[in-house]
Amino acid sequence: MTAAVITPSRKGSGFWAAFARNKGAVIGLVFLTLVILMAVFADLLFPTSPWDMTTIPFQPPLSEDALLGSDTLGRDIASGIAHGARVSLLIGLTSTAVAVLIGVLLGAVAGFYGGRVDDAVMRFTELFQTIPNFVLAVVLVAIFTPSLASIVLAIAIVSWPPLARLARGEFMSLRSREFVQAAVTTGQSNLTIIWRQILPNSLSPIIVSASLMVATAILLESSLSFLGLGDPNLMSWGYMVGAARTVIRQAWWMSFFPGIAILLTVLALNLVGEGLNDALNPKLARKGRA
Amino acid sequence: MTTDIKADMKADTHLLDVRGLTINLPPGADRPFAVEDLTFTLDHGEILCVVGESGSGKSMTAHAVMGLLPKAVKVSAGGIRHQGTDVLSLPERDQRALRGGRISMIFQEPMTALNPLMRVGDQIDEVLRYHTTLSRAARRARVVELLASVGLPDPDHLRRSYPFRLSGGQRQRVMIAMALAVEPDILIADEPTTALDVTTQKQILELIREVQAKRRMGVMFITHDFGVVAEIAHRVAVMQKGKLVEIGPASEVLNRPKHPYTRQLIAAVPHLIEHREDFTRERKPVLTAEGVNKTFHIGGSMFRPGRTVVAGNNLSLTIHEGETVGLVGESGSGKSTLGRSIVGLIKPDSGKILFEGVDLLSLSRPAFRPYRRHVQMVFQDPYASLNPRHTVGDIITQGPVAFGEDRKRALDKAKDLLKLVGLDASAADRFPHEFSGGQRQRISIARALALEPKLLIADEPVSALDVSVQAQVLDLLEDLRHRLNLSMLFITHDLRVAAQICDTIAVMQKGSIVEIGPAREVFGNPQHAYTRQLLDAIPGKGWTLPEDVVPASRRHAPVRNSA
Structure with missing residues (x-):
């Protein structure tokens, strides 16, 4: 009965305004952009391979030729962080993309068709949910031998179930909406309805949780590398923390800086995810319109 | 019931006196004011119907009287006086005592206005606890009495039910009982029957009229339906885009509307008596439903049978061409x-739905x-x-x-x-x-x-x-x-x-x-x-459109039953 209903249903200036209202999200986005730039320009910033010994071992931070110090073999920590950003981001993004693909596909089918299809898909999903994520990832990587592809796949396989559940819920509720029923009565095929009618309307929450999932994937990759299950040819943050753990009392900086890199990147991703949530789901925004 | 009831207290202090009320909308809304320069009064024993379309500011007015305006909107001019005291300048504490104590409100949606996790008796009891000093036992007796006074069956038992067990009409009765709990002198009803079925609406309207007459309350009744207005109003205020365009005794406004907007609204009211030509069923049937049955099974699981609802019981129907x-x-x-x-x-x-002779239900x-x-x-x-x-x-x-x-x-x-x-x-x-x-x-x-x-x-x-x-x-x-x-x-x-x-x-x-x-x-x-029951429940059936107002549906009537 009351006045104007504001419906920011299209992305555009309204989207950015809503996103910018969340200060944390903007800070997160700025930091994330810096990390991405660092990853992209790692070769320019640190032309030598991060595996090369460039200085004396155990150099503390702020020494002459190693800004953040050097590790037990005299490798530059700063170079390792810059190159490690590539691996972390690459694995975080691709494994999330694969997880979204699997999760949304299964969730959409389950939610749209319902009944027995739904039962079958959901029992299959539960099968994955009952196994502890990390253990499964470790087992998968160990079986397929550590490589970029096997790590991405392992992380994707352990992270899709929550997305499948989310997509299923969205599809179930949208399915009974009148515009979907109208699409049925105008003779559109199921595929068209799933792809053109329901999916665009269910994307917002999926995008939000995917952005948070990138952070989890980065953490998972770090944990795997920490255990020595990372790709042996690629420098990564988790590997650096893992390699330095034995000397943590003598040389704190070796594990500290990569650890901070992980912490801040994950935090930035979470902040961005929250900002996306506020912008894409304005009705659920905690600090919405006054 | 459209006779005027004159307030016996002809003093210059009205029960409710709204003068020059202007409420600002936040910047960016479709107009600068939710309500602009609104002036009206409400006296004891009077039902004032506020009529208008969505967005006309009628709910905003009610919320302002209750002190329930959203934070972004502010009263920028004018005042609201309740028996002489300025409501807007009262401190929050006194305002709280006023709302719920002297002024009560019932809402449109009885499904959401009650707390689903609290027994209805406790919800009424809560009001009594805040606004009276009655003992526990006295409050309980009062709850039962209130529930009985709004015509609910077996009040002692019903008091212990949760809202989901009650029908929409019953919930609205509970809402009214809650509003009456502390004997308010003003009742604000914001579209209280819009969400209800027509037969239930009739009962609720009767109930409101009955309790208002018995307690000599002033009722501000917000509605968009002129049929409802004709049923219960003593006086009518018509609002358009935040402005009061017409106010007067019900018989005046309903039968001799002056403002063009009022006339337009009244003309748009669908009227039962339409002199349609009888349809000639000569042409072939397009659709025939034969013995259609449908039962819904709600809830339940492998171990426990759910509720069944019969939504179709041997339905047969024919629709001819045109x-x-x-x-x-x-x-x-x-x-x-x-x-x-x-x-x-x-x-x-089961059953058949034949479209031009083909059974649609048998098709893959x-x-x-x-x-x-x-x-x-x-x-x-x-x-x-x-x-x-x-x-x-x-x-x-x-x-x-x-x-x-x-x-x-x-x-x-x-x-x-x-x-x-x-x-x-x-x-x-x-x-x-x-x-x-x-x-x-x-x-x-x-x-x-x-x-x-x-x-x-x-x-x-x-x-x-x-x-x-x-x-x-x-x-x-x-x-x-x-x-x-x-x-x-x-x-x-x-x-x-x-x-x-x-x-x-x-x-x-x-x-x-x-x-x-x-x-x-x-x-x-x-x-x-x-x-017959449905027809009898139509609001405003005793009221006929004023003769000089042409119903909208007949203004440009197309040629009927032309081949």
Whole structure:
């Protein structure tokens, strides 16, 4: 009965305004952009391979030729962080993309068709949910031998179930909406309805949780590398923390800086995810319109 | 009951005195003021009806009196006095004592106005605990007394029920009991019957009138329905876009409306007495339903049987070429189930639905598909029935494109259709949220027509719209069906609307059609007790339109029953 209903249903200036209202999200986005730039320009910033010994071992931070110090073999920590950003981001993004693909596909089918299809898909999903994520990832990587592809796949396989559940819920509720029923009565095929009618309307929450999932994937990759299950040819943050753990009392900086890199990147991703949530789901925004 | 009751206390302090009230809207809203320079009074023993369409500021006024305005809107001028004290300048503590103590409010939606996790007796008890010093036992006795006074059966038992066990009407009674708990002298009722069925509405209106007369309360009754106004108002205030355009005794405003906007609103009120020509059922039937049954099983699991609801019990119905059949009944009577069964959204348990002689229910999915073209549906909620992410052009062309039409040709046709339903062709490039409810419903109709159907199922197409918009959309449907020779199944809960547009009326109750016949006979000489009960419950039936106001539906009446 009351006045104007504001419906920011299209992305555009309204989207950015809503996103910018969340200060944390903007800070997160700025930091994330810096990390991405660092990853992209790692070769320019640190032309030598991060595996090369460039200085004396155990150099503390702020020494002459190693800004953040050097590790037990005299490798530059700063170079390792810059190159490690590539691996972390690459694995975080691709494994999330694969997880979204699997999760949304299964969730959409389950939610749209319902009944027995739904039962079958959901029992299959539960099968994955009952196994502890990390253990499964470790087992998968160990079986397929550590490589970029096997790590991405392992992380994707352990992270899709929550997305499948989310997509299923969205599809179930949208399915009974009148515009979907109208699409049925105008003779559109199921595929068209799933792809053109329901999916665009269910994307917002999926995008939000995917952005948070990138952070989890980065953490998972770090944990795997920490255990020595990372790709042996690629420098990564988790590997650096893992390699330095034995000397943590003598040389704190070796594990500290990569650890901070992980912490801040994950935090930035979470902040961005929250900002996306506020912008894409304005009705659920905690600090919405006054 | 439209006689004036003069306030016995002819003093200059009114029970409620609103003077020059202006409420600002936050910047960026569609107009600067929610309410502008509003002045009215309310006295003891008086029912003041505030009438207006959505967005006219009537609810905002009520919320201002209650001190419940949202933070972003501010009273910028004027004052509200309750028996001489300025309500707006009171500290929050005193305002709280006033609201709930001297002024009570009941809301539109009884389903959400009660706390679902609290027994209804406790919710009333809570009010008593805050505003009185009664002992526990005395409060309990008072709760039972209150529940009994609003006509609820077995109040001692009902007091211990949770809201979900009660029907909509019963919940609204509980709300009223709660509002009456501390004997307020002003009751604000914000569309208290809009969400209720017509028979329940009648009971609630009677109850409000009864308690108000008994306690000599002042009632501010907000509504958009002039039928309801005619039932209970002593005085009427008409609001348009935040301004008061007319105020006066009910008999004056209803029978001799002065302001053009009031006249327009009254003209748009659907009236039962419509002199339709009888439909000649000579042409062949388009659709025949034979013995359709549908039972829904709600809840339950492998171990526990759920509830069953019979939504269709041996339903039979015939729609002839060019005929409009009205399916009327209260919510839950199974009207929509039948409509949805015909378009294939619901599969009935048994029975036949014959479209031009072919049983649609026996067809497989691919075999049914060609028939979708011929049977199209217009949905109830114009806000939910259009995909918010697609342009209007997309929405209309999706159907024809799915049936293999060239996209460009379909779009040209969509633009013609938009003109046909009274919108501009440029609407095709815009998104649904840029349109009002009535315009959206026109788009929805254009979408249904894009497939050139023979039969249109209209499921409560106007019940979500304001009364003046309602009249326009009904006009459009009436016009289209003659122009395009459409048959129509028109589902509605509003008998007045059905009377305007339907040739044949089928009355449904609890999943069965209890009466079916030509509109004139069903309305003029109802056979079934339930039909009579429904007709009797229509608000404002004792009031006839003033003669100098021409009903909107007759203003540009198309030629009826032309071949």
